[in-house]
Amino acid sequence: MASHIETWTVQAFNTAKQSENKMHDDAVAQRFGFSGGLVPGVDVIAYMMHLPVAKWGRAFLERGLIEARLVKPVYDGEIVNVAAEEKDGALSIAVESRGELRATGSASLPAKAPLLPVNDFIAVPPVAQRRPVDTTSYRTGEWLGTEPRSWDNKAATAYLEDVRETDPIYVHQQLGHPGLLQRIMNKVLVDNAILGPWIHVGSRMQLLKAAQVGDELVARAKVTANYEKKGHRFVELDALMVANGRTPVAHCQHIAIYQPREAAAA
Template structure:
């Protein structure tokens, strides 16, 4: 038996207009065949998290599982409809905008999670000096770290406003939104190379603990894939997002096109 959750509607917002990734700039994105600047995939995934959190509350933030795949772009200012159907304890999630399917995903609340040891993810610093991306930037089995970041006070409030999050649980319980973990996963790429325009393709994230507002976040990532497909260069990461240097928050698999076809051929 399936049941449908109440649709979550949000007006998308491009939080990355000023970022180094010019895929979030109108003129550059159009050069790659898009109608305009892309709303970051990590923020679209944050929209998707609203429904499982609405259903399972803090339990999802502590040990929920979510997967997302981005099919078509979401553009700034568009109304996005996030829907979810529940079947056998799992949610099938869809993101639609302008009448098109933009992202798909699943979410669940596992009764148990595979044990992840922080010892299996050695602490690694980001490179001391970033250089333009090349063949060695994301070599297979290479370990990558990130520059620590934290969202507290006004920054935490601004993040919730930017992703249009209306659930009061984050403020009332002093919790960090798990969408922040996805931003840290993007930092694995950005903190270790100077990239041209690039695209987040999809992610799988097993939450391990709820984050507190103001936690210092880092990622310890291993490159598990680096390959060409249809002219694009892809990178795949397996990573642990960690709070304050010692508390595992999420086990993540992250896939991105780090050199889109036009750029790779240039």
Template sequence: MTGRNATYRVSAYNTSKLSENKIHDDTVARKYGFSGGLVPGVDVIAYMLHLPVAKWGRAFLERGLIEARFLKPVYDGEIADVQGSESEGTLTIEVVSRGELCATGSAALPASAPAVALADFPAVAAIAERKPVSAASYEDGRWLGTVPRAWHTAEARDYLADIRETDPIYAREGLGHPGLLQRMMNKALVDNAILGPWIHVGSRMQLLSAADVGDELTARAKVIGNYEKKGHRFVELDALVVANGATPLAHCHHIAIYQPREQAAA
């Protein structure tokens, strides 16, 4: 990205039409008042990541900070304009689609990656048998693990195509896109409970090291919030995404509505 302002245009794609989370299914999403299935928040933040990576390159992948809040849905096949404006080292980012402000956020490049101790995030396994979600699934203070996941060469390439990423840095340097780390945050939720339709509403991600294609990823997540607001049930996670059991890749704060009010009242 050059200059103080930039726009990156994406033809949005719903990568989760067939996922367990039926908020991405057109029919179910309409029952919740949406126009169709939602493009996943983790993919919207992947669109947003294009601008800081274009600006700062590999340095951002090694120590960049991004925050995002999702305000309105982005829908499959619609154009999403990712708009960036730089001021005093901070890149303010907005996602606009169908004339609506859908997401806001910011990105910055700290002078160095903050020190995060692996020992402060104990490795735990995902539960052996998932049960239907309840408040007990995400008790405050509980540690959540994930089933390990790796995106090898072909899968990593397909992922870049799915999120419409055009930056050559990932293929050129064999790097995993940081949007994959956000997918691990979702896994911390879905690997530990059987959820109904649910919605990712916001994230903060401090990158600590660049991921390589084929890294085996896990998330070590602590529940730091489980509460009701406007009839929705929210969960907040503080987590470390780790490569190959040894290398911290990102320190993340993840917020989701795990029971929308229509479901909570059912």
């Protein structure tokens, strides 16, 4: 029997208005058929993570599993409701705004985190010189890396404010929010090509260890698919997130449209 979890409500904030990805810019996003700049998908997933962390606490940050599919855009300033139902030990999550479904997902707490040897994922640096994206930018089977990134206490606190996270566990225990790992996954794409407007459409993330504030994080990512569908070019990644050069903190699959089709002229 399913049981309802208290809904989490936030006012969405577009953290990427000034980013290189102009899909977060109002004028550019409208060329692709949207009503304005998109709130980053990784931030929508961060909103979703509030409920499983509220339910399972640090255990979820150490071994939780979350999957998310971004159905429709979330826009800056919208009131977003994140609802969940629990059934058979798992949460079914829905994100709604203005009466429309914006994202769906699920979360669960495995009995233990899987063991993933670091050396099964090849460490490479990002490309020495980024080039404009094309259909050959992310070749299937290719390994990609990211520039190391860390969030000190000030930056980690600012991130919590950006994604409207109020759970005290991150500040009290000096833990990195797992949404930061999703940002690193986006960097796999950004650090290896000069992208035009692009869209994150879904992720699966198995947490392996709670990340700490100040950890130096990189992704070791393999391109598992690159294809065209309905005029869009998609890329799929399978990656291990590694802290401080040695500690696996998450296993992630990431799907993005790296070359979206533009909306037809009216």
